[in-house]
Amino acid sequence: MYCSNCGSIMDDRQAFCPFCSTPNPNYRQNVPPPQYGPYNYGPPQFYRDVSPYSPYNVNPENEPAETPLLVFSAIEPIIGLIAGIASLSRHEKRAGRAYLLAAGISFGVRVLIVIMYVVFSVLLIS
Ligand SMILES: [Zn+2]
Structure with missing residues (x-):
C-alpha cells in the first residue's frame, strides 16, 4: 500500500x-516474504519478469540446443542402415548383419530414451 x-x-x-x-x-x-528462486518467475502479484536474462528465469528451454549433436544422433542409425544394405548388396552377409544389428540397437536405444523422456516429463509435471 x-x-x-x-x-x-x-x-x-x-x-x-x-x-x-x-x-x-x-x-x-x-x-511470509516473497519466494524467489530458479523456476519461480518472481512474485506474480507484483510483476511478471519475462526477461530470458533474469536470474529468476533460469529455464532449461532458454539454453541453446546442442544442434550438431542432435543431428548426428538422429542420422547415426541411418548410417548403419545404409552401410548394412550396401554390405548385403555386395553379398557381405556377416558385415551387413552386423551393421543392421548395430543400427537396430542404436534406433531402439533412441526410442527408449524418447519413451523415458515422455514418461518422466509427465511424472514431473503432474
Ligand atoms: Zn510516509
Missing part, C-alpha cells in the same frame, strides 16, 4: 513508513 502521509510504497510487514515514520494501518506481522 501507499503511505497516507508522503505517498511512498509501504510493505505490510513494515510497521512505520520508512520515509516519514507514519504508522502503517495495514501492518501485519508474520507475513
